[in-house]
Amino acid sequence: MARAIVQVPAQAKRGEIIEIKTLIGHTMETGFRHNDRGELIPRDIIRLFVCTYNGVEVFRAELHPAVSANPLLIFPTVATESGTLEFRWTGDNGFSAVRSAKVEVS
Amino acid sequence: MSVRLLLLLLLLAAAAARAEIPLAERRSGYAFMGRDTRAMQDDDAVNPATLWVLDGEELWRRKAGAAGESCADCHALERMRGVAARYPAVRGGELVSLEQQVNVCRVERQKARAFGYESRELLSLGALIGRQSRGMPIAVEMTPQTRPYLEAGRALFERREGQLNLACSQCHDERWGEKLGGAPIPQAHPTGYPIYRLEWQSLGSLERRLRNCMIGIRAEPYAWGAREAVELELYLMWRARGMPLETPAVRP
Numbered sequence: 001m002a003r004a005i006v007q008v009p010a011q012a013k014r015g016e017i018i019e020i021k022t023l024i025g026h027t028m029e030t031g032f033r034h035n036d037r038g039e040l041i042p043r044d045i046i047r048l049f050v051c052t053y054n055g056v057e058v059f060r061a062e063l064h065p066a067v068s069a070n071p072l073l074i075f076p077t078v079a080t081e082s083g084t085l086e087f088r089w090t091g092d093n094g095f096s097a098v099r100s101a102k103v104e105v106s
Numbered sequence: 107m108s109v110r111l112l113l114l115l116l117l118l119a120a121a122a123a124r125a126e127i128p129l130a131e132r133r134s135g136y137a138f139m140g141r142d143t144r145a146m147q148d149d150d151a152v153n154p155a156t157l158w159v160l161d162g163e164e165l166w167r168r169k170a171g172a173a174g175e176s177c178a179d180c181h182a183l184e185r186m187r188g189v190a191a192r193y194p195a196v197r198g199g200e201l202v203s204l205e206q207q208v209n210v211c212r213v214e215r216q217k218a219r220a221f222g223y224e225s226r227e228l229l230s231l232g233a234l235i236g237r238q239s240r241g242m243p244i245a246v247e248m249t250p251q252t253r254p255y256l257e258a259g260r261a262l263f264e265r266r267e268g269q270l271n272l273a274c275s276q277c278h279d280e281r282w283g284e285k286l287g288g289a290p291i292p293q294a295h296p297t298g299y300p301i302y303r304l305e306w307q308s309l310g311s312l313e314r315r316l317r318n319c320m321i322g323i324r325a326e327p328y329a330w331g332a333r334e335a336v337e338l339e340l341y342l343m344w345r346a347r348g349m350p351l352e353t354p355a356v357r358p
Contacts, residue, residue: 003160007151021149025157028307069307070154072146 002097012079030065046091054083079105135292147356155302155354162234171218190236194340196251223330229309232300236353246343259341268325295346298355
């Protein structure tokens with residue numbers, strides 16, 4: 001199970017811009033490095049991050065080999081209605097992680 | 107003659123005073139970092155070391171070894187407050203680092219295999235235990251037993267070594283605040299170990315950090331867990347006495 005931390009404000013006013021922080025543990029092995037024996041270390045990265053808000057996609061990021069280990073993504077969205085934000089990371093070697101957080105909009 | 111002697115003594119005293127950083131002028135590595143890196147350390151939600159702390163919490167409760175006991179079975183986590191600020195310490199007549207003490211518990215109490223140095227498990231427990239002392243002043247115990255280790259550590263800190271023939275003190279006592287390869291030279295206070303070092307893209311121990319410096323001056327690093335490494339660690343902690351612990355810190 002991948003380790004991930006998401007931070008979403010628990011409450012927000014309708015129309016307010018809220019900041020969402022996501023951090024996930026991943027080596028993000030570039031595929032360009034060699035090991036002690038000179039062999040290429042195969043690439044192992046997260047390829048895609050998607051955030052949905054009550055099922056509607058509000059943020060998407062494609063990740064590439066130049067992205068650091070343990071990618072930290074911070075992005076804004078508009079608090080439209082109470083509900084659930086779902087965060088999904090997918091990548092090489094069948095990597096997949098899902099987290100969710102609730103936000104209450106008044 | 108006596109005047110000359112007095113002058114000589116005064117000069118010597120001045121040189122000695124210059125060598126060590128006055129207590130009030132000490133700065134954590136934090137003070138030398140950019141705003142973004144500081145922000146990363148200050149917010150648990152974006153400090154990557156938090157991932158290791160979470161792992162540590164899980165490990166703390168996991169039963170292990172032939173004894174089938176977890177850390178939590180003996181130690182309440184709250185009771186770990188202040189512990190990291192007191193290590194390395196003399197336990198059973200030997201100077202041990204916090205990592206070594208964790209392994210003493212592993213082997214003697216849990217009857218389990220010791221964790222390797224720099225293993226994910228040892229770093230995670232180090233981060234979790236260190237986190238309990240965040241904000242507390244560093245206070246290694248100074249007793250007649252620890253004194254010889256401290257003096258040995260100080261001697262290592264001031265001893266020139268490696269092909270570049272440099273001592274720790276030449277950079278970190280005498281030239282802190284100047285630049286080395288474009289980066290500021292910090293005062294080398296171990297205020298936040300284990301640290302998430304952006305260069306490493308991972309969490310790492312003080313020993314790993316010491317290796318970086320030693321390889322940099324082209325000296326042979328001490329073996330993992332070597333007595334010299336722990337003595338140096340003790341001296342560095344004493345040198346940073348009273349400074350608040352930032353564990354788990356972020357460093358560039």
